[in-house]
Amino acid sequence: MTLKKNQIFANAFQLIDEFLNSQQTQLNVLEERTKYLKYEVRSIELTIKKGIEEQKGFEVLEKGFEVLEKRFETLEKRIDSLEQVNQEGVSRLSLMEDTLVGLKTLETQSNDREYQTQKIAEMLPHVIDKAKLSLESSNSFEATELVDSLQIPVELCIKQSISQDPHPFADTLFPVMGPAIRKAINETFKSLMQAINQTAEHSLSPQGLAWRLEARRKGLPFSEIVLEKTLIFRVEQVFLIHRESGLLIQHLHRQEVKLGDSDAISAMLTAIQDFIRDSFSESKTEELDSVEIGNYTVWLERGPYAVLACVIRGVAPYQLRNIMRSSLGVLIECVAK
Template sequence: MSDSSMNQIPKVSPEGLKSNSQTSETKDELTILRSLLLDIEPTKLERLYERLENPEIQAEDISSMLPEAVILRSKQDKQLGEVMVTTVEEAIQASVKQDHNVLADALFPVIGPATRKAISAALEEMMQSMNQTLEHSLSPQSFQWRLEAQRTGKSFAEIVLLRTLVYRVEQVFLIHKESGLLLQHLVTKQVTIQDPDLVAAMLTAIQDFIKDSFSVQKGDGIKSLRFGEVTIWIEEGPQALIAAMIRGNPPQELRLVLQEAIEKIHLKFSREIKNFAGDTELFEPSKPDLEACLVVQYKSAAKKNYTYAWILLSVMAIAFGTWGFFTIREQLRWRNYLQKLNSQPGIVVINSKQSFGKYFIWGMRDPLAVDPNTLIQQTNLNPKTIISQWQPYLSLETEFTTKRVKKLLHPPPSVSLKVDKNGILNATGYASRQWILEAHKLWSFIPGITQFQDKNLVEIELSQLEEYKKQIEQKILFFVEGTVELNSGEVSKLPNLTRSIRNFLNIAKYLDKDVQIQIIGHTNNTGTEQTNMLLSQARAEKILSYLKSQGINTKQFQIIGLSSNQPFQPQLTSESQNVSSRRVSFRVSLANKSD
């Protein structure tokens, strides 16, 4: 660095540097001291200096205090609201002029329910007034009431209400006896009321005046007061009383209602009444009991006498409607009779007409069809006015064809006959051979029958024959070993066996069947083969001899003896297969003679 540059740097003496440093340190110390003493930051202090230099009130200050100030002022009096009315109205007008949709959107949730409620209340009142007016506007008494309304200056509806009202409890007061203060008060709709507290105080004052002015017994009190059409009934309890303001002439039954109400209130609120200190909100739950006292009763509408009007109408109806009534009734009965005839099977109406009070019918009728005279009785027509001509004919309807079949063939109860729409006669069930043969001969003579089907018809005799065959083959007779003597108890089987064989042979002869009954003797393995053969044959011959002795023709019987080496297994039951082989069994063969 050159000497010239060195010369350009200002020279600072050591004393100057020292004085500057002392000044800055002093300022910092004052700032610290000020913050410690006043507890104010420099920024806040600067704001205070600015506020002192400019003492005018700022909008920010007012906005922070305005809500609280409005609340406090509103509690003091109504002056703030009265002052703001004009401002609010101007603000609403300006808002509507600027954009009416804003106010409309704000009022939309409220205006609908409010309008509906107002309209509903107005319609209810109008309908009540209209009902009462219409009910009494056409009676002779209504003219007197209209004159009274004009004379007194009252409305016709009000006069009607007063003249039809028997009594009505318009107001009910619940009063504390000791203090005379009003606990609860209920009033009927559309009744003008005064200050209820004042009324309660007056009633209490009247009671006190009478008690102080006259010698009355302890516990006595005023029961009723009357002022013109208004009556006040009072029912007292131990701690409270009910006063009912009644218009009209109440019945004594109403006192029971008041007594029940005061008893219920004492039962529910005895402690609250005893400790009453001016708070009436505790008695809000008593309103339902007091509402039961707001009773109203109107005069029942007198029954209107329309005797003369009904007589006049009856005469007119008789004069102008008798002939038409009977004519229409007869026509309806006649049509009903024709419909019944046409709906009956086996009856065909060809022509009908009516002339001079007589009815004429021409047609055809099946002899098995219903009698038309019975239908006349059902329709309440006079049989003497009906002249009918019926030509007989045979109806081919299934119903009548079936009747003719049963009438001609006389089927037994075990046979069912049915005719289909094609005229085919189907027979099912069980019948004797004789009846089946007769049916085959006669069915072709029945009108409407084109074919006779008896494939499902079984001869009773054939069924019985099979049943007896089965009974015979199931019979087994057991013998004592080595003898031809029957075991004990086997003899009792012989009568049933004889009966079955006799019936079987008789039915087989009637049906022209070839029959063969084999009597088969059996032995066990005891003894020689030759001995067993002779023994088995001897057992079969003994049974055959018994049958002969019972008068049975044994020409169709065959004796078979089986040795122990020739076992023969007839049709035995499961029980008989487990018994001894010392037995006699039967086997029956059945065939047609043509075979």
């Protein structure tokens, strides 16, 4: 009995010991788990702390980003202003380039004498016209300034032009000076006729009395009858010749005159003129005004574009040359119109 109890107690103690061992094992496991949980809690706390720190870092980063955004906005505004300044600079540079190109052009033009001469030639008429208009409204003392400033250069130009080649100047003045010269010659011729008339009035010869009766019968001055009776002539042929080429433009003649080759005669007169000028003229500017051929005299009158040649038999009065000049002037005026 005692042995069974001991056996029971021994089994019971064994069970209790096993139970305690198992409990100890569980306690060890729990301790390890508790340690692990503490580690986990510590890890979680560290994680939470780290997260909090990271959150603070994120907040700092957010604030930093906000600052950066503001700085970027400021930079964008500055960039926009710089772009505007750049555009203004580009536009100013383009204007400066145009200005530099214009200055370069002006420099080139200022160094180009031919261009300057052309521009001055274009502007000079307008300047003179403007000066003339201003002078018309000013007093005579101011008006003489333009005349005095232009007088010497114009005189020198005219003198040099005449010394080099008087033909263009003479051709230009021909329509103006021709009538004045003819008028002066007519006045001189009238004076000559009056002198002849006074001389003839004192003549009591039978021929003088007959001429006086004829003048009274015809109703003409006595001097004209004296000239008609003493200066006997006749124009038999008239040639109008082109001055530059020597070609015949027109030929008139009396019906009873025997004609030769009019073109050949025109060429001959031009050839004679050229021969005389080349052989005997020092300045190469003298013109042939008459040619004696047997009983005939050829008078030549020159205009700017044509030559009038009259073939005369007898002694012609100088008044015929006035008639030739007048006729040639009328022809030139007709051609000019």
